[in-house]
Amino acid sequence: xxxxxxxxxxxxxxxxxxxxxxxxxxxxxxxxxxxxxxxxxxxxxxxxxxxxxxxxxxxxxxxxxxxxxxxxxxxxxxxxxxxxxxxxxxxxxxxxxxxxxxxxxxxxxxxxxxxxxxxxxxxxxxxxxxxxxxxxxxxxxxxxxxxxxxxxxxxxxxx
Numbered sequence: 001x002x003x004x005x006x007x008x009x010x011x012x013x014x015x016x017x018x019x020x021x022x023x024x025x026x027x028x029x030x031x032x033x034x035x036x037x038x039x040x041x042x043x044x045x046x047x048x049x050x051x052x053x054x055x056x057x058x059x060x061x062x063x064x065x066x067x068x069x070x071x072x073x074x075x076x077x078x079x080x081x082x083x084x085x086x087x088x089x090x091x092x093x094x095x096x097x098x099x100x101x102x103x104x105x106x107x108x109x110x111x112x113x114x115x116x117x118x119x120x121x122x123x124x125x126x127x128x129x130x131x132x133x134x135x136x137x138x139x140x141x142x143x144x145x146x147x148x149x150x151x152x153x154x155x156x157x158x159x
Contacts, residue, residue, distance in 0.1 A: 006033035006149050091154045094122025111143050126155050
């Protein structure tokens, strides 16, 4: 029995689509989570491509050169993920606004409101466990699992 490290679903090697002939070593993600992860990466790359077309400034993984009008009004910075996931930003020094800005930049602006209401800063974000995200923030299951995967990547970068 294999368990996906992203969604915690269990699969028999023959029942997984496509079937697996060898037991994977290390961390393993099911096909559904792999497709979902690729889609997130494409959206991030597309968003970065749109930013590059509208600006002659270099795009960095930490601060957006073109903050949104909402960010300009509130004075918060926008922290963006690297679409190739080779370099994740250091979340340990983020403020609450940085956490909200980052989640909004990766497509979770509706859910980011919950993080602001719970006053989750970078250090708190890095301490969150799967159960905290799934049950403690009042998020729907699908977005909560996707946010959990993003937070896991931030946690692995930090440690």
